[in-house]
Amino acid sequence: MTSRPADAHVHSEWSWDAGSDPASAGTMDRTCARAVRIGLPAVIFTEHLDLDPEWVVEEPADIGTTAQRYVDGQGRVRLPPFDVEGYLEAIERCRRVYPGLRILTGVEFGQPHLWAREAADLIGSGVIDRVNGSLHMLPYQGSTRTEPTSLYHSRPADEVMWAYLEEIPRMVAGSDSFEVFTHIDFAIRTWPAERVGPFDPTEFEEGFRTAMRALAASDRALELNTRRLWPWIPQWWAEEGGRAVTFGSDAHRAQDVAANFPEAVLMAEYFGFRPGRRPEDFWTR
Ligand SMILES: [Zn+2]
């Protein structure tokens, strides 16, 4: 039997985009229960660590319905801080209730190249097992930042995609605090296909490959984000010298934990990645 990796990118009620929905209460507990039920060996709760004091959205819908309470009339978003203490207590509680499941701590650190100083205490404290680095936002109207979904309203789609890909080497060069780069397909999630046609990765191949080379040269792992599976991601990653991958569902609800993992594991194996000793170890080639 193929060995099963940890889900290394999971959110719970301690992430602002889930926790703003009252229905999310108890998500960590339900996620653990589901992980046990489906035979998943380990879960890493990588909650959002977004330190930008303020950012903007063009339309309230850009941020998703559950988080719209954080948007004011001018489209400015101010997020609540990550409640580390509450989160760690919830982790401890789940470890007691689900002793057969490996439960690790983590953060999904947004734009780590911009907020190293602000995050240093938490990341250096030793309580965080895994730091996923995420690029969610790009410069917008000079001094502020926003997500690709907002940029797509007013800028040509290919320009937004190139800006996203070109920021990745800058993020790599500007931060040593993250060990895994998440969802390299983030800007594809909201690609305006209805306006410009379906996304074609070959149009941006050199951008993806350049970003991957920077990540590989800095010895980081690439997450295979299983929300959508793209065989060209592990293929190009391996071809550009990538040595390690993780598997992340990016679940914000219990029922989504480890979604599409059987297919993602086959894909990783096909391109030569093999499991480590523990389920949370990187798969390497
Ligand atoms: Zn993310």
Ligand SMILES: [Zn+2]
């Ligand atoms: Zn996430």
